Amino acid sequence: MTTSITNTTKKKNKKLLSIQSHVVHGYVGNKAATFPLQYRGWDVDCLNTVQFSNHPGYGSFSGFKYPSNELTDILQNGLLNFLKLNYSAILTGYYPSPEGFLKISEILEEQYNNNKDNCDMKWILDPVLGDNGKLYVTEGMVEIYKKILTKCHIFCCTPNQFEMELLTAGQISTLDDLYKSFVKFHELYPNVKYIVVTNCNIQLLHKNSHDDNIIVACYNTITNKMHYCETPLIPARFSGSGDLFTALLTDQLLQNNDGVMVNSLHDAVLKSIFLVDQILRNTLDLYIKDNIGSTNNAQPVIKDLKLIQSRHILDIIDPTSPFEAIEYDPMIYF
Amino acid sequence: MPTLLSTQSHVVHGYVGNKAAAFPLQCLGWDVDCLNTVQFSNHTGYGKVVGDITPVDELLKITNHLLQNFKYNSFLTGYLPNKDSVEVICDNILNYKKNTKSNSSTIRPLWLLDPVMGDDGHIYVDPNVIPTYQKYVLSGYVDIITPNQFELQLLTNTEGKVLNTTDDLRSLIVTLHQKVPIIVITSTTTYNNNHKEDDKNKITCIASIRNNNGKLYKFQVPKINSYFTGVGDLFSAILLDRMWKLNYQNATADMLVKDFIKSINYVLNVIQKVLQTTIENRSQYIKTLLDQQGGEGAAKIGGDAKIMAEMELKIIESKDHYDNKENLIDYFVDVI
Incomplete structure (x- = not known):
């Protein structure tokens, strides 16, 4: 048994601030998170940390990073002090500057402490550092994330395996390693x-x-x-699937049902995995249809999720996940 | 799936510009590429804005990259902060359209240009934006324009002139039709005041299509006595979707007129439903306040951030309206 998450907010308040990158074309960062969340009823405020023509996976792109002081100014002097917005959720992803992100985290932590009583601001933090053994930010960013995770009240953190290894300074090769990394992370x-x-x-x-x-x-x-779940690998590589997962997990964790949370953590994870899995499969199917005869790559690299063409999947209000969450018992492996 | 490049402002909070256009178009099946000309905390009606406009050289680089690498079926241009940004964006779209060969199976990309310059006699852009918009509107590459009456007059150098009759209005529209196939005037205030008393509780929309003997189609919707923001941006977005589906470049004349009227009526139905959803979802506090102050009261309380925030369109709550063809109300009045 696990405890279910309770939400003290009585009034339906699905206001979310998403601080991530913006690409004009394609679906990563805020472009991957916003539409699914909006489609599922969230009022999403998007603070864009960069504006790029497309994601770097294309090989070439054009665009710029917003100056750090401009982003903190918009957050502090615009959204919080002037508009006095009370967000029920904050979602953070890729941020271009370590110092800038530290400043953002200080503002968010202060907001959390000032409003503990009347607003239940939940911060979902995706520590975007790298993947598959490759770091795609500066070393400094890793240290900043460690600092932020130490100091700030984070509702949910969603590293991938590589990021988990970086944040806990260890290698993960077995389930037991994974369990130990969670314990260490918590310490x-x-x-x-x-x-x-x-x-x-x-x-x-x-x-x-x-x-x-x-x-x-x-x-x-x-x-x-710890609960874990096995899902079959889809034979393709996608950009933006992690950003989509974090957004859908946020929805599954925080969707209100008359003020009471309906999902336990592992249920929320299972349902999010299911939705992402369906969207990736739909994306792959459409990709194959579009590229008939022109691709015989066993594992195609798909640059853009077909989010708009997956609206029927995003419409599934309460998905029944075919996957299973297994509770890990550390004792049996000792 | 049709693809669209929408070049408008971005507000972190609220629903104007790209924030008002993108979600409804995505719900209608469009892959919307949003090029943001500004990033502001909120729209300017709040009395204070934090953020900045996108530097023109960045706009230029991003636009070039997009148009060289991706295929677009449509372009939507709305608020652009200054003359330079109008030129950068419009020049690039114009060249893209020039270089896109049309044949019987594909239609040329559609370009809807909303010449955002002002309203009710007030200009809210740099004055040198006006001749720049005129240049592009008259370039022959813009398919649809959605000026309000004041912007129509700015485009035809007739600002300050009173439009007394339908023929006054018609002559301006016919002039622009030499270069622009579809013209929709979103509100005709001055012209409207000189008509029947009954018209005062209604908003008039005039739509016209080229090569149709100067016939104008008049629509009227009941005026909702309140203050709204972002309505024009939403209107342009939904209109673009309908005009794309109308496929006017390949339609026969008779079919076209009938479907054109139906399409404009559909757009007006969507807007009315969104406005209705917006006022229904406001807090009781605001409802009471607006009742006391009268519909235009919010304009007076402009600057109060909490109240302005309640005036935002309920774009998310209106999700089911964008593609809903049931229970349509007929807003078409007459051919004039």
Whole structure:
């Protein structure tokens, strides 16, 4: 059994501030998060940290990073002090400057402390650092994230396997490694309530497991329990799937049902995985249809999610996930 | 799936410019590429704005990159902050359209240009934006324009002149039709006041299509006595979607007129439903305040951020209106 998350907000308040990158063309960062959240009823304020023509995965792009002082100015003097907005959720992703992000985190933490009583601001932090062993930010950014995770009240943090390894200074090769990394994460960053690790490529020992399954695991620091879920790997590479996952997880964790949270952490994870899985499969199907005869790549690289063509999936209000969350029992492996 | 490049302002909070246009178009199945000409905390009606406009050299680089690398079926240009940004954006779109060969199976990209310059006798852009817009509107590459009556007069150098009769209005529209196939005048205030008393509680919309013997189509919707922002931006977005589906470049004349009237009526239905949803979803506090002050009261209380925030369109709550063809009200009045 796990405790269900309760939300004290009585009035339906689905106001969210998403601080991420903006691409004019394609679906990563704020472009991957905003439409799905809006489609599921969220009033999304988008603070764009960059404006690029498209994501760097295209090989070339054009655009610029917004100056840090401009972004903090908009947040502090515009949204919070002038408009006096009370967000029920904050979503942060890619941020171009370490110092700028530290400043943003200070403003958000202050807002959290000032409004603890009348507003339940929940910060969902995606520590965008890298993937598959490759860092795509500066070393300084890793240190900044460690600092922020130490100091700030984070509702949910969603690293991928590589980011989890960086933040806990360890390697993850087995389920037990993964469990230990959660325990260590919690020791290092006790103000983070939930941790979800995506895209884990680890060997499972049980017989039904396929080599190329992907593990998603979550850790609830209230119950100190880890759940994990195996999903079959989709034979393609996508840009923006992580950003989409974090957005849908936010919705699953915080969607109001008369002020009462309906999903436990692992249920929210399962439902989000299911929705993302469906959207990726739909994207791949459409990609294959569009590229008939021209691609014989076993693992195509798909630059843009087909989010708009997946509206029927985003319409599923309460998905029944075919995946299963298994509670990890650390004892059996010792 | 049709693709669109929408070049407008971006506000972090609220629904004007790209924030008013993108979500409805996405719900209608468009892949919307949003090029943001500004990033502001909120729209200027709040009395204070934090943020900045996108530097023109950045706009130029991004636009070039987009148009060289991606295919677009449509362009939507709305508020552009100054003459330079109008030139950068419009020049690039114009060249893209020039270089796109049309044949029977594909239609040329549609370009809807909303010449955002002012309203009710007030200009709210740099005065040198006016001749710049005139240049592009008359370039022969713009398919649809959505000026209000004041902007129509600015485009035809007739500002200050009183339009007394339908024929006064018609002559301006016919002049622009030499270069622009579809013209929709979103509100005709002055002209409207000289008509029947009954018209005062209604908003008149005039739509016209080229090569139609100067016939204008008049629509009227009941005036909702309140203050709204972003309505024009939403109107242009929904109109672009309908005109794309109308496929006017390939339609026969008879079909076209019938479908054109239906399309404009559909756009007006969507707008009315969104406005209705907007006032229904306002807080009781604001409803009472507006009742006391009268509909235009909010304009007077402009600058109070909390109240202005309540005036924002409920774009998200209106999700089901954008593609809903049921229970349409007929707003078409007459051919004039």
